[in-house]
Amino acid sequence: MTTATLSPVGLAALWRLLSLGLTPPSAETLAEVEALAEGLDELGGFPEVIDVLDALTRSTTEELAAQFFELFGGTVQVAPYEGSYELDPIRQGRQMADVSAFYRAFGAEPAGPAAERPDHAGCELEFLSFLELRRLAAVENDEDVELLDDIGASFLTDHAGRWLPTFFAGVTEGGTRAPFYRALAVLGARAIEDELTRRGIEPTPLPRRPSRLSVEADSFECGAADSSPRRYRR
Incomplete structure (x- = not known):
């Protein structure tokens, strides 16, 4: 498979699309997903991306909401939280604390309907989008981007790159009755694989766990429509 190359803006849009696609669907969020997908297709x-667009246009918001709950709510088929893939409860807590530390390093205050925890797939993908936009701003201002590159590599190595491939594989397998989410997962798996290859990163993968009850919500949220990655800022 050939590794795709996107500009920083394109890559930020790709991570943003995936983040929004993993939020509880609404007319607003789906409209932004469609706009991002059309731009990436160009x-x-x-x-x-074409399969994502096709599945989106063939589905109603109500249908997608039902599919979302079947996959990610109640007794979830596929857990959308990094910590759910870690068997050791102590390591689960450390992972969540470490993810939060990455966000806090940028004064992050993400908000929206996507996540009940900072280790939600939507939050981690939104953070990857944010890092791309921060890197673009640094280049335009002739600033050093080495630190941002190091942070992105560390986040992929320690977090997103370890479990998102497993997560997307689970959605692909479990989404036979949810074509939009299946198409989104295929795109996400390709995006993560390409990014790890581009950076030369080989993280230790986290295995998939059996179906389990969805965790209760806490105060950390992200992925709202119109909440672009610029919400992560000082």
Whole structure:
């Protein structure tokens, strides 16, 4: 498989699309997903985007909401939280604390309907989008980007790159009755694989766990429509 190359803006849009796609669907969020997918389709490099667009246009918000709950709510088929893939409860807590520390390093105050915890897939993907936009701003201002590159590599190595491939594989397998989420997962798996390859990162993967009850919500949220990655800022 050829590794796709996107500009920082394109890559930020890709992570943003995936983040929004993993939020409880609403007319607002789905409209932004559609706009992002159309823009990425024009850029080329990820033909999987076409399947996302096709599945989206064939589905109603109500249908997607039911599919979302079947996959990620109640007795979840596929847990959307990094900590759910870690068997050791002590390590679960450390992982969540470490993810939060990455966000706090940028004064992050993400908000929206996507996540009940900072280790939600939508939050981690939103953070990857934010880092791309911060890197673009640094380049435009002739600032050093080495630190941002190191942070992105560390976040992929220690967190997103360890479990998102497993998560997306689970959604692909479990989404036979949810074509939009299945298409989104295929795109997400390709995006993560390409990014790890591009950076030369080989994280230790976290295995999939059996179906389990969805965790209760806490105060950390992200992925709201119109809440672009710029919400992560000092």
